Amino acid sequence: MALWVLQLYIFCLSCTPSARASSNAQSQITNIHPFIVDLSAGVPRMRELVQNTRLPKDPEYPYLASSAGIDLDVLKFLRAEWLSKFDWQKEQDEMNRLKHFTSSIEGLTLHFIHERSSDPDAIPLLLNHGWPGSFLEFxxxxxxxxxxxxxxTGKRVSFHIVVPSLPGFAFSSAPPANWTLEDTARVQHTLMTEILGYERFATHGTDYGSGPAYTLYANYSQSTRAAHFTFVPFLPLLPEQLAESNITLNGSLEKAEQSNALVWRTTGSAYFSEQATKPNTVGLALYDNPVGQLAWMGEKFISWSDPRQGTGPSLLTHNEILRSVSLFYLTNSFLSSVFTYFQNPTTFTTVYTKAKTDAPMLFSAFQYNVGFWPPALLEKIGNLVFYRNHEFGGHFAGVDNPMALIDDLREIANYWNNTY
Known part of the structure; x- marks a missing residue:
């Protein structure tokens, strides 16, 4: 036991000088626990359920294809690959190449990945995933x-990376019933500043992860000194609302993005209403149904991504979808993850308010994302210093166009100032 504590002590010493000087250093050390992903025991049952799930022989309404949800033939193909090609042990070994930890904060077990750069001047960067994503997105x-x-601009940059699992996702415990994304931001702030010892850090957010990321940016401005987003917790404006705000679109790419966002708003958000109002219904119905979870979440991975998914630079292959759904099923986190919507029904607000911070805000747009915010709109919520639009990619940028996201995140260094 003494050796194990010493190893954790050495790990914590490498964080920052402030962590070493803290009077609470010992409690911080013992509150960081190395974690190994080991879900193999649940795989036989998952495979059995996938094997024994009956699906219709033919589509009831074949002419509808994917316009009514996931296409039956696509679901059958994914199911067949799950049984014949997918190797959970290989995926698990790959996950364990990264450094996983857990920490207890406010009664929650918070899982996170922590990978440090060898550069002493590296910028600490917290990456926040959304739904149906997980830490696998990054x-x-x-x-x-x-x-x-x-x-x-030629400036040198590297990052210390922290990727927490949102409460109720993967290996982070389910939060209490009244838990909000503002609460998530608070415990993430504790993780970064008190547990890991980073006095200043940057953050990134997408989907529901944009909620805690924006809260960190807006409410913890002394420590959160930059923020990058691919999604923000403000409901995209309709075309007529943009016109009323005297915001005009710039070129065919923005017009295409506005069109994609409008399709999601009108015909692609029924899942949102269900999860925000009756999460138990879908959560319990699919709790022990891996093929059901595949249909529910797989459709989102497919329809929210670039149609060229699986071709360079996209890594969003069928295998990526299967390992994501497998993680949800094997961690029993589908139900607790959809409860995030019920606990935060007003996260995506219609009222645009500007964060009271001078910290830089950066944004990356991807053509096939389900939300669209032109620069003039983003300027209403933060100190926008960087906006880049990409013709390739969609909602899950970390796998849909990873190199573009990497390049854009590195731009943080051009504006980084860790003082307040």
Whole structure:
């Protein structure tokens, strides 16, 4: 036991000088626990259920294809690959190449990945995933971000990367019933500043992860000194609302993005209403139904991503979808993850308010994302200093166009000032 505590002590000493000087250093040390992903015991039952799930022989309404949800033939193909090609042990071994930890904060077990750069001047960066994502959204970019590189202006940059699992996702415990994303931001702030000892850090957010990321940016301005988003917790405006705000679109790419966002708003958000109002219904119905979870979440991975998914630079293959759904099923986190919507029904507000901070805000737009915010709109919520639009990619940028996301996150260094 003494050796184990010493190893954790050495780990914590490597964080920052402030962590070493803290009078609570010992409690911080013992509150960081190395974690190994080991879900193999649940795989036989998952495979049995996948094998024994009956699906219709033919589509009831074949002419509808994917317009009514996931296409039956696509679901059958994914199911067949799950049984014949998917290797959970291989995926699990790959996950364990990263450094996983847990910490107890406010009664919650918070799981996180922590990968440090060898550069002493590296910027601490907290990456926040959404739903139906998980920490897996960022595994393709973590190691690359810890490596030394240059920004578009030639400035040297690298990051210390922290990727927490949102409460109720993967290995983070389910929060109490009244838990909000503001609460999540608070415990993440504790993780970064008190547990890991980073006095200043940057953050990134997408989907529901944009909620805690924006709260950190707006409410913890002394420590959160930069923020990057691919999604923000403000409901995108309809075309007529943009016109009323005297915001005009710039070129065909923005017009295409506005069109994609409008399709999601009108015909693609029924899941949102269900999870925000009756999460138990879908959560319990699919709790022990891996093929059901595959249909519910797989459709989102497919329809929210670039249609060229699986071709360079996209890593969003069928295998990526299967390992994500497998993680939800094997951690029994589908029900607790959809409760995030019920606990935060007003996260995506219609009232645009500006954060009272001078910290820089950066944004990356991807053509096939389900939300669209032109620069003039983003300027209403933060100190927008960088906006880049990409013709390739969608909602899950970390796997949909990882190199573009890496390049854009590195731009943080051009504006980084860790003082307040």
């Amino acid at each position: 595994t393709p970019i973590i190691k690359e971000l810890t490596q030394s590189a240059k920004t578009s």
